[in-house]
Amino acid sequence: NAGVTQTPKFQVLKTGQSMTLQCAQDMNHNSMYWYRQDPGMGLRLIYYSASEGTTDKGEVPNGYNVSRLNKREFSLRLESAAPSQTSVYFCASSSLTGRDTADEQFFGPGTRLTVL
Amino acid sequence: AQSVAQPEDQVNVAEGNPLTVKCTYSVSGNPYLFWYVQYPNRGLQFLLKYITGDNLVKGSYGFEAEFNKSQTSFHLKKPSALVSDSALYFCAAYNFNKFYFGSGTKLNVKP
Numbered sequence: 001n002a003g004v005t006q007t008p009k010f011q012v013l014k015t016g017q018s019m020t021l022q023c024a025q026d027m028n029h030n031s032m033y034w035y036r037q038d039p040g041m042g043l044r045l046i047y048y049s050a051s052e053g054t055t056d057k058g059e060v061p062n063g064y065n066v067s068r069l070n071k072r073e074f075s076l077r078l079e080s081a082a083p084s085q086t087s088v089y090f091c092a093s094s095s096l097t098g099r100d101t102a103d104e105q106f107f108g109p110g111t112r113l114t115v116l
Numbered sequence: 117a118q119s120v121a122q123p124e125d126q127v128n129v130a131e132g133n134p135l136t137v138k139c140t141y142s143v144s145g146n147p148y149l150f151w152y153v154q155y156p157n158r159g160l161q162f163l164l165k166y167i168t169g170d171n172l173v174k175g176s177y178g179f180e181a182e183f184n185k186s187q188t189s190f191h192l193k194k195p196s197a198l199v200s201d202s203a204l205y206f207c208a209a210y211n212f213n214k215f216y217f218g219s220g221t222k223l224n225v226k227p
Binding site: 004031033035040041042043044045048050056058090092104105106107108109110 | 120122125150152157158159160161162165206213214215216217218219220
């Protein structure tokens, strides 16, 4: 099993450009997440999908959109990139999360995005 | 607002000595608690979790964590540190489909 894969690994954009970060998991997990990691701020949740067909905003959703394409894939789109979106982006998945239970998340290797 | 705090940006410890990485949380209800480790240029890896039951939880690589409900803390511990334990450690709390992460603590273990 590859686990959680992300593409691309690195990306440089100019302000105003758009791009989509791809994420896929092969563990048949229900829940998927997008985080950004900035120095001294830990991981901040951008969007999550508790199950196929649903998406919800996290802590910092502005400037981003997501698509849960199917159970395996969860993409993150930047419509008009800004320098403040320079960060490392992590995708994660979890087998079952809900009101009464939580399983650990499995993380992808990350995408380093620079917006000039 | 829900939050997880890791009060120490960095912890330095000598190899063979015990280590503690601190975490406190302010998350409503009875959140589930996790510790993750991140090595350079890698994603986070799960170490251990607390759901319910015994306040001392054992996890991977000899790590354990102590849950204290009255102090809303979940400190990570290891009896004898290894140089290879040097990494960035994150505490996280889960409630209602969301995970809340602390800012991370860099652990330096010196030979």
